[in-house]
Amino acid sequence: MNENIFCTPNPVNDKDALDALLRDKRGQQYYDEMKRLKVDTAALKKLVNDTCRSRIRTWLEICAHCGMCADACAFYLSNDKDPEQVPSYKIQSTLGKIVKQKGDVDNAFMRYAMDVAWGKCTCCNRCSLYCPFGIDMGVLMSYLRGLLFSQGFVPWEMKIGSGMHRIFRAQMDVTVEDWVDTCEWMIEEYEDEWPRLKIPVDKKNADIMYTVNAREAKHYPDDIAEAAVLFSIAGENWTVPSEGWEETSLAMFAGDWEGAKLQVKSVYDAMDRLKPKQMVVTECGHAYRATVIEGPYWAGLKSGKTPVETLHYVEWVAKALRSGKLKIDPAKKIKEPVTYHDSCNYIRNGGLSQYGREIMSYIAEDFREMTPNGEHNFCCGGGGGLNGIGKYRKERNTGQKVKRDQILATGAKLVITPCHNCWDAIRDLEEVYKIGIRWSFLKPLLLDMVIVPEHMKPQKEENEEE
């Protein structure tokens, strides 16, 4: 029997347990306990037997160790081409071994596998693009994370993140009341400048149901207000759900399959309840991947699609610009050199590359592509949950060198990052490497340059002077 308190195979399901875990500063006791965490080899064997299907077994077997994936990996490149950073090595030496040995592995091995799964890979999937066999490393790595999570070998922050989703249906401790109150607050906050602004909550049969990242409610509520202003300017009939508003999934990053399913189901339930024509997801990458690409399978939806059609925010913006719902004041376009960071999760893994370019054609006079870009872009360095894991901070910072050099080569000082995780990572990149850049979501930039229809402007008081 394990006598561990924090580091156990059991997920965090209640608030007391979560609070206790949070009190364990930087997971000191948690990681100490992990050294004593016994591997339940029988359970691991059974899990592998039950869940490791032919696709994963085939991929593991047909990997020719050709090394084509090596140069594709930002971590391999930024760690002086360390052979242990070659993606095929990373997966074969971890998942490959668990499968080959039918779960008969020890504690030290599991901790090594954890270091690889979260500290050496952001699941950006760039390597898969260069694999001659089309082996999907992201799927393999995510599967490995699931196996590790089931045994309790998961970074402290990821265990917390999964617990947050299980308890709050959000990646942070934001309750339904907090969320709805934040929407009301933002209307008050913006009513002077945008007198008729509304954030309709739980409106049925709207054209758009909008969902966000919990960080917006927790720390950046202006993001919600900015979205509301842009929807209003575009004349959209939209709503936010009171429950099922959170789009992200740290549970996915944690390998908590059950938690990830609970989270997306809350969003799909909101769709069923409110029956919108479409859903639009905020500027977040992994949220799109979790809820739109992978979520339907977790929830057992046979179609493999979300209950209603879902657009990423960049798709909505591109279409709104194309149709003229949003019109840009040509005089206010971005004049300085500007570059655009492609988020792996909805560009490479979601196929939405063209929308970023289309948006840039409307808003920037001097758009500089990074090289490579689009589906071939490099990860910001903080994907897959790595951004928030203290234990692997050093690895994260090193991994960002590739992105740093890509940005520097464009000569642009402004980086557009329509993804919360990338936005954080690029901000940190500036903090670590001090290359003199600024970074922004699309919303505040669009608000600066969009033409506001007369009926949305505040009425001027008599004699009022600007």
Place this chain on the structure above:
Amino acid sequence: MFKKILFATTGTPSCDAAARVAFDMAKRYNTELFIINVFGIPSRSFSQVITDLRTGDEIDLHDDQLVKIKNKLERRYQQQIHDYNSPHDIVLTDGIPHTEILRVARKKEIDLIVMGARTSTEENTGSVNRHLIGSTLQNVARSARCPVLIIGRAAASFWGGISNIIFGTDFSKGSSQAFEFAFNLTKMFNASLHIFHAIDISSGPFEFTKNQEVIEDRIREVRGMIRKRYISKMEGYNDYEIDVWEGIPYVEIVKYARESFADLIVMAHHTKKMAPPEESVFGSNVEQVVLRSNAPVISVNHPARQKK
């Protein structure tokens, strides 16, 4: 007039003057007192590690840490807390400072926010902090649904014996709210209300600034506007003065305040858009006045919050 005061502090010497006013007012008017300290900004994604606003160091969101910060804060204001001698509420939180200050002000239905401002003599607090103080002040003053009392220089930190109130107007919508508040204060203190406007000659067409006759015509016009807009609403209260000067607005108002022995300046802070961080260091008219004036400044921008 004030039932709930929120004192927003960084817990550093730059807020000592503001603390003096906040505690003094809370005691004098027997108000509830809330103290908020936003000690760190989220900077490590979803993790529990945040950046300390004072030192730029990493700190953990952790019970012991919170107790430490709270103790430090209580030590700093030990004497004032002792003199105030009533229950007070300390809110410690991480987050973006202006967001959290505004969030608490709304939740607790605060009537007055008291804040400090960086001054030229202040210790060098590092780049993280410098931009943040300016932008926090701007954002709070712009958005708060209650008056914001900003204390810049230590000399501005003596509240009491209010007999000369200056209302500086730029005729914006916010100024109308500021006037209403200034007039109510004037009546409450039975004070003298100095209504002031400065014609900005630092910008605008060259011909305008060159021609003194044009300026003087404009002065006459503005005096008329003041009568029509404000004096007409003063219900016959006759202890007032109207003055219109030309110059750089924030310099003129500081000079005017000095000459009028002002005890308090009331202004609107109505910049619609946030200036980029590098510019907010220099700040708006209100900030410039705060930094230069010997009198405390109250910024009013919105009608009083409707009680739920």
